[in-house]
Structures are given as C-alpha cells and as structure tokens.
Amino acid sequence: MAELTYRDAVAAGIAQEMRRDPNVVFLGEDVAHAGGVFKATVGLLEEFGPLRVRDCPISEQAILGAAMGAAMTGLKPIAEIMFSDFLAVCWDIIANEMAKMRYMTNGQVTMPVVIRTANGAGSRFGAQHSQSLENWAMTVPGLKVVAPAYPADVKGLLAASVRDGNPVVFFEQKSLYSMKGEVPDGEHYEPLGKAKVLRSGGDCTIVALAAMVHKAMDAAEVLKREHGIDATVIDLRSLVPLDTQTILTEVARTGHLITVEENPRLCGWGAEISSIVTEECFWDLDGPIIRITTPHIPLPAADALEDATIPSVARIVETVRTRLD
Amino acid sequence: MAELTYRDAVAAGIAQEMRRDPNVVFLGEDVAHAGGVFKATVGLLEEFGPLRVRDCPISEQAILGAAMGAAMTGLKPIAEIMFSDFLAVCWDIIANEMAKMRYMTNGQVTMPVVIRTANGAGSRFGAQHSQSLENWAMTVPGLKVVAPAYPADVKGLLAASVRDGNPVVFFEQKSLYSMKGEVPDGEHYEPLGKAKVLRSGGDCTIVALAAMVHKAMDAAEVLKREHGIDATVIDLRSLVPLDTQTILTEVARTGHLITVEENPRLCGWGAEISSIVTEECFWDLDGPIIRITTPHIPLPAADALEDATIPSVARIVETVRTRLD
C-alpha cells in the first residue's frame, strides 16, 4: 500500500488504464503540458506522449463532442471538464447526445467515455466554481455518476469507469485533492454501484457522498462520544448505478435515515433515496427521513459565508441528535 | 369567458403583458414572421412590430444572453427556446448566469426574464424532442419553474411570470397545445406558487403536473367509478415556488400520497415532494408514498413504444388501487 493524495490517485488511475489499453486517450484544457489546473494529471504527457494526452482550446462542446465521436469509433476517451460548473456549457453533448445515442440507435453504438470534473465547494471560489452537480447528471437516463471520497476509490472507480463502456460522469471533489490515503499497489479496480458501509452502528443510518462522507464520519464520532448515538455511515461512491440494497438493508436494520448532501436542496440525490426508502421500506422506518443539504441558494464566496452554508459536522450532529431524541 | 386553445392562450398571455408594459419584448427562433413552430405566437409581430417581436438565428446562448443583458438593464424579455431539450445548449446562461447574478451581486440587479419552452412527450418526436425537464430547472437555485396544465393557467401564470421580476422557466406542454379551455375575459393573472386542488376525495392524494394532471383526473374518475376510491388531485402548477402547504394539508387529510411525473425517475420533482412529506408529515402517512414516473430511459420514438413508456391512466389506476388495497 502506498500513500497517495486524492490528486495523485487521479493521475495514477488514468495512467493505469492508459498502460493497459492503447485506446484510452485523455484530453482537456491545460491537462497535458501544465498537468491540469489542480495538478491532478501531472506526468501523463511525459509518459504517454502528445498523441494520447492532449491540450484543448476553451471549447467544451468540442472537447466532449470529440470524445463522443472517438468513443463511438473505437477509442476510450477520458475528457476533463475543469470545473463541474462548466458542464453547463457542454450539457447538450452530455445529456442529449452521449446519454441517448446507444438507446436511440437500438444498441448500434457503445459510448465508453469518462468525463472527469472537479466538483464541490469549500475553496471560496464563489457561485460559479463551487457547485455540487451530481444531481444534474443523475437526472439524465444513460449517464453513470461516480463521486469518490477516498484516494483508493479515485483510482479504483476511475478504472471501473474507463472499462464500463458507458458514459460516466466522474466527479472529483476539489476540496479533497490534497487529502492523503492508502491506495493498493498494483492494478486497482473497484466495481461501480457498490456503496461502502464505513461504520456500522445500530441507531441510525447516515448516507453521504464525496466530501460529505468525511463530515458524516466526523459527526458519527461526535455522536458516539458525546451523545451515545451509534450511527451507520454509508459512502455511496456512485449514484448511478445506485446500491439500493445496501441502503435498504441498513435502514431496515437501524430504522432511521439521514442523508447528507452538499448540493442545494431541490431534487438532490437525497430526495431520490428518501423516495425509494419511503416507497420500499416504509414499514421499517421508525420516524421521518431527514435530509441535510446546502440551502437552496447559489453559493456565497466569502469564507465565513461559505462555511455557514455547506453542511457542517456540527449541523449533522445537531440534526441527528434532535431527530433521534 | 372565452374558449381558447392552450396554444392561443400563450399568445394571449404574451399580448396582454406587452400591451400593459412597453418594456416587455419577445424573442426567439421563428417566433415573429412564422408565429412559432407550434403557432403559439401568431399575431404578435403584427400587433407589436419588429422591434418588440424578434426572430433570432439558431443561437440559443445569444438569445438567452441577450435576454439576460436586457433584463439587467430595464427590459422584461420573454425568450422562447423552441423545445425544452434545447435548454441543454444554453444551460450555462440559465443555470450559471441568470439564476445566480442577483445573489452574487448582493442584490444589485434584478432579472425579470421568462424563458418559454415546449416540454414533454407524446408527439413521437423521439428522445431529443420529447423530454420533460422541469427537474433540471428545479435543481438550480434562483430559477422559478412553472408548468400549466390548462389554457387559463397558461395565460394567468404567464402574466405572473412576466411580472415576477425573477428568471422563470415556463414549461408549455407540447401535447396540450391544441387542448381547449375556458379563459377569463380581460386581464387575467394567477399568482405563482399556488397549487390547485382540482378534485377532493378522502382516500388518497394524487399530485401531478402539466399533461399528467389530465391523466390523474381521468384516473381519479376511473378509481371512483370502478373501484370506489375517492382521490384528491392536486395540480402543482409551479414547482418553484412550491405550494407545500396545500400538499401537506391534503396528505395529512388523506394519509396517502401518489405522485405522477412524466419525467424519467431519478431526481424528479416527485422525489423532492416525497422527501418533504416524509420529513414533515411522516406520522400522518398511512403507508408508503408511491411515485409513478416514466422509467429512467431516454424516450423511444415509435408510437407503440412511447405510449407504453409515459405514465398512462391505466397505470395510475392500477398503482393507486394496488397501493390502497
């Protein structure tokens, strides 16, 4: 096991797949010579050369369009969209083209393409560079949606995404890029669609994603230590496919569900999970399902304002405590 | 009361507001000389002239960008995006610019702009011209989201949208354009954020939107006639603002909730409502909340396939019946 940062795990994951398969290519803005604005792709140009690792103009539609055309004709492109907020400028290619092409053509094409993008808040970048947009992708049939919380998952799930054969939107959490963690040596692969129970407790189930996983884990510690509440914490890891089995099993066991989302409230993934649980294990619930989310507002920039907006450990603790009282 | 088609109610609503306020202007592709591809804006050019009713190139970003710049500087533009599927090509302007500008600038600007767009399935147009995308707009803080089911609401809610002073995405149901209904004479205005209880029954609450309202009403008839089940039917009319009071009151009264969405399943508005109800009136629920949606797939084109995909009266009846058994 080596200790890698989340950022280095990105490069390691891409490199692993590029070594394995010469049809894996990588493109994006400032990704090659500069190694990415988050330095998450340093070294790839040097190892794989300028035909496989390509710098692009500020043309997100062309970047993803090119990735799509290449995916339909034998390549397995990984495309970077620098910030997830910029998915909006190429949303047509993602939501209307990549996601629908295979279905519309009755299976004539496959679409093995990974869109990597830096997601989420906490860097004081303001409303246009801090959004958590997993739910945009989740609304679109035909997209897989992955969002790792740990370096090992970055590498393993990236491998699975590249090999999946479908369009995958891979959300990297920008506030986690410098986080360190153990990553298995050698080839590492984690299947999509398997949530991970990071902590098992009998009192309630907390479901989280990406940065919120770490907040949920910290909150679970506090809940145990200070309030004697023993929480299960589930890291979803992917939203599509969604590991409803793990969720339903844990909720049935604990009787209580709290979701923690970084995205603004309306139509977040927590709502979907809440609706699935209410529909499918209503009689196992011992009380309301509570969603903790960022309020339904654009994200403010100043540190004090941003910190007061995103779900915090204190808010999770307080919500769970009040709910279980 | 005059009888108008849904389509004519659009033109009537726009005309009413343009007569009232010279700062209301209207732009879009093929909207002026041709009167719109759905013929929903016939006569506006003739009445208001080419400076207020403008044909545009195929440049959705420019259309909405222009609308935004105009809205920030004193006009009240109504912009047409021909099919809601095309929101994807100008999503940045909507989601990142219009929706966030007022908040980011600490209230320095107002953004009175209405984006009208033809939404929904049933016309055998295939996966790129049939989507129900209200939930895309609902995910974005700073957007209001309106979707009328009746001609009178088209006119009244369009008036409210124009006067609202905020960016409103106004979803017109393309399968309803030829539907007729009574529309009050003279100035007509319906406030945003008020759901309408179309039918009051004690056995369950069915919440629907746009085309699904009509299916829900038909299903309620069948349920009553054939199964003795008396359903309340709520037409949401707007998703943002959301009339949670009406929903919560009716659910508390009936103990059962079924939502009927035309959109594909994941992160639809039904999920949001389910999560609100589960959180806020859990103890009033007499059983699971059931969501009826289009499956989470791109929409197939052929009539037989499309009909089998969108929620039908039969499916609503069957689901409610099974649920209440």
Place this chain on the structure above:
Amino acid sequence: MSAIPKAKKPAFEIGRETRLELFRLQLELRLCEKRAFDLFLQNLIKGTSHLSLGQEAIAAAFGVAMKADDYTFCTYRGHAHTLARGASMSGVLGELMGRECGLLAGKGGSMHLTDVEKGVMGSYAIIGAHLPIAAGAAWSAQYRGTKQVSVCFFGDGTTNIGAFHEALNFAVIWKLPVVFVCENNFYMEYTPIRSVTAVDAPAGDRAGAYGLPSIIVDGNDADIMYETAMAAIDKARAGDGPSLIEARTYRHSGHSRADPAKYRPAGELEEWLKKDPIPTYRERLLRLGFSEGTLKGIEDDTQRKVDEATAIAKASPTPSLDLIDKDVWADGSTAWRN
C-alpha cells in the same frame, strides 16, 4: 438571395460508370423521399419528418465519393445521406413508420437514422451537436491510423450556433480528416438565412476564421459536388486536414411535415425547380451520349426497389415492447440500481 456561383469545369474527367451511379443514387434518394411524403399523407408516418427533396445531388455525390468505411454524420434531414451510404430503403422507411424493420427498430425515429455497419454514425436533431462529434470520429481515425474520413452534413442555419465554431477550430488545430458540408438551402426552418446571418455566405465567408479556403459550390450539380467531395476527401485522407464546403441548394418541400412553406416569396420555388438536380443531370447524361433506354431502365428499377421497400416496411410489425427495457447500457440493460 445570393446567386449560385457558376459551375467550374471539373479538374478531372468523371467516368461514365460514376456518372450513372450519381444519376441512380440521386434518383433513389428522390423516389424514396417522395414515398416518405406519400406515407405521411396516408398517415403511416407519425411524428415529424424532414424531407430533402431538391438537395439530392449533395448526399449522392458524397455517397459515391466516400469509401465503405468512411463515416457519415447527418441531421434530422438525413434520410438521403443515410441511403446514400447504402442503408436499406426498408430500414429507412420502416424507421419513419415506427416499425420493427426500421434501422433503429423504431426506438430512434426519423430524426436519428443510424446504420453503423454502413458508416452512418447517426443523425442528430439538436443543431450543431454533430459537428464536434464528427470531428471526434475523425480524431479516432487519425489516432488509429486507418485513413478513414469523416463527413458531416448540416444546414446554413447551423453556422450560427456555437458548436459550429468550436468544431471548426478544433478540427483545424488537430488537422483532423473531416469534411464539413454546409447545405445552404437559404432557410433555417421558416426564416431566411440572410436575415439572421452577419455574412452573405454562411459557411463560405467564415472559412477564413479557421484558416480554411472558402469553397462555395453549386449544390444542385452532382458533377461539381462529386469533384468537390473527392478533393476534400482526398485532402483529408492525405492528412492535410479538414475542409468546409458551402453547397448551395434548395429544398422543394417545407421544413418539416407540418410546414406548407408559405414564407417563400412567390416564384422562388419555381426558379429553383428549373435547377432541379435530377432532371438537369438526366439531360446532361443524354447530352453525354447515355441512351434514353439506359436511364429509363435505372428509373424503373429504382422505382421498383422503392415499391418493394415500402411493401416490406408496411408489412413489418410494430416493435416489440421488450425493446423499451433494452440497451441504455453497453451490457444491454437499463438498470440504474441493484
């Protein structure tokens, strides 16, 4: 409206076989499209449909000029371009009619005709999207070293959307083997292109913005189109990068099935009917010594094939409902959860 530029003398002699094939193919596209129109009138085609009657010379010339493994990318107005690569007529008509024999078994509809086996990599219904996608297929060919060429058809109105600009710049800087073919039929839906475009030649006057030469040709002359296609395809195949071609033409029918095309000035259609690519080409062939019998034979044969295809499509059942739950994902499933 800008005048169509004079036909230039072809730089090489087009062979007699090729000429016959250009005639035959144009005719096939015409007769099949007319049949589609009849099927509307019989209400056998649901949904929308966009005919390219009058524009056949372009699709036919490229169809003849392209190699079997080259890629075609078309729009909703793509019946002709799909057929021109050898897709089956019953597959096209069947798809329009929503039948099981359709190229997409009814799942896609008229705007999304695709036949990957024939190199037809899709028809795209959202303006502009397929330009970068076509560039991507060209990139793939370049990377894989296959010498395949990607050809992308679109309309004049499409030159005003952002994706056009991004795709052209991208294709040039990566020197991709892609040919962008703008079929300037002078209208975006119902709006005259000149009223919404800053330049006279929507594509031709913009080629320079990407360091490309302006190529404006008579899109109603199959020989000129063939020569133009060959030159651009050869350039691409040789590794010399993309081309942008503006082919001027006219659609005889409305924009889509719902459109009676009342917005056209009186006499405009009549002027263009005089330049109808098919009768004019027929006359040229007669002048070049082809016999009336040969041409008549082709005509009868093609009409027969269209009739046969129509019969097949009409006889084909509606698609099985099982298809609804298939092929969102590469593994054939539609599951989003376990």
Place this chain on the structure above:
Amino acid sequence: MSAIPKAKKPAFEIGRETRLELFRLQLELRLCEKRAFDLFLQNLIKGTSHLSLGQEAIAAAFGVAMKADDYTFCTYRGHAHTLARGASMSGVLGELMGRECGLLAGKGGSMHLTDVEKGVMGSYAIIGAHLPIAAGAAWSAQYRGTKQVSVCFFGDGTTNIGAFHEALNFAVIWKLPVVFVCENNFYMEYTPIRSVTAVDAPAGDRAGAYGLPSIIVDGNDADIMYETAMAAIDKARAGDGPSLIEARTYRHSGHSRADPAKYRPAGELEEWLKKDPIPTYRERLLRLGFSEGTLKGIEDDTQRKVDEATAIAKASPTPSLDLIDKDVWADGSTAWRN
C-alpha cells in the same frame, strides 16, 4: 508569437487633461492590483484571484473614453476594468478579502466584481457567457433609445468558445451598440493561444466572419487604446453597430494566484516588461512636456489612495451571516416554498 503591430499615429490629438487621466488611471489599476498581490501573500485574500498587471492600458483607456452611463462587462480578470469605471478601491479590495465593505459584501468574490451604479454590469467567470449578455445590454439601450454603449472585455482564449461566435453574429445582425474587446495576452491559462487556435490573430482574423473589419492594436499603448476605444464607442453610439478589437498585451503575473507561470519561455516576460504600458507612458508624458513633479504628484496621490482603501478593507468586518438568506429573488427573499 505574433509581433505587436506598429503604433499608428492617432487620428486626433489627445488632450493634455486626458493624457494625465490616462496616466493616473493606469497607475491606479497597477497599484491597486499590486496591493491585491501583497494581500494574497499576507493570506488576507482567500479563494482565487486573477491579476491583470501589465494589461492596464486597455481598461484605463476605455474607462476614460466611456460615458458614465455606459455599460462594462468583464471577466474574472476584472479588477482593473471595474476600478476604471470609478468603483471604489476599498470595495474591490474588500470583496477580494471577503469583507462586508466589498462591492458584493463578500457574496460574489473576486471573480464577480459588479458595481451597477458605476455601469459595471458584472464580472463573469465562465468563459464566453458575458459576450451575449453584453450584447443584450446593448439591445436594451438600443430599444430604450438611450445611446448607451456596452463594452465587453475578454481574453484571447475566449475566442474559441461557442458563445463568442453566437454573440458576434447576433450583435452584427441587430446592429447593436456593443464593443467587444479581446485582450490578447497570448495565453489561455497556461496554454499558448497559438497552439489551440486555427488563426494567428484570435479575434482580428475572425472579424471578417461577422462582416466586421479586423482591428488589431497595441494594447500596451494607452493613447492608441484610447483612440481605438473612442472610434468604436462613437460608431456604436451613432447606431453603426458593433466592433471587435484585438488589443495585444501581456500579463506580468501568472494566470491566477496559484500559478507561477513556469510555462513561459525564458526571456519572454523580460521582453514584455520593456513594453510595460506604465513606464513607457510616463516617458511619453515627460517627452510631451509634463513635469516630473506633476507625475510624481499623481503617483504619490494614487499610492496614498490605495493605502487608504487597504486600511478601510482591512478594518471592515466579515459579512453578516444574515446575507446568506437574502436576495436570491427580487423581493429580497430566498424562499422556494410556502
């Protein structure tokens, strides 16, 4: 890298007052930006920030040339353009520092500086978006008949995104009073613009695609910029439509706070420092007979103002948390439900 074109002789004599104001304003932009840099180093600015050190002549010239009610649209690299319209320095520095005195009370951050009262209609952080928005403000002015002009600043890299193309075409066909100013600093973030652009002059070589003349000028010469600005603004105000200007310049610092700019070839910065707009303008003023004392006075005065503004910003509290729940909507609220 393309050479900067030779300075042309101004078409009119720039007045002495104007020249002093051009000097003063460039200096203000420079000193305030340098102060922003110091504040980073002191870790008083969180988040990101994009300096335009070296590019001041452009913002200053437009600032002097524009009328009070004209509109400015800028990018994340917009501190200078905002100040150039008269926005308060403490408002700008305060926003960078996330303080209550910030132009946006900390809600927007460095990339979104806006001061509607001064005509600064926003800074936009997603490439390309503000070009159509600026066109929209120009449309509004045209419709209301106010003779206001909209000026939109952006970089070379921005010319490759779709919104650029749509906005330019749109502005031309509607003959809008908008001036598009491309500040070509030869880099998009870390990537040399020539490596991702199909033409040499990213804006200049594309003007023709919109029927506009190519205007490429020395963006480091405040006089040339002033003359260019006046001409384009006059044209817009007279109802003669938009202009697209490519002003060549160079940023002395990295792209953003995190960037040490190692990707620049050795010596490139040094060459450009010789063409630094401020010392060169100072020399010109001395040659034109302005006294050392006058210039020194302006310098001292400006430095003092920057120091005062810094002190105000530093003394300003963090914004009240109440602001979080304000002003999503026009009524001041954030409510999405009843």
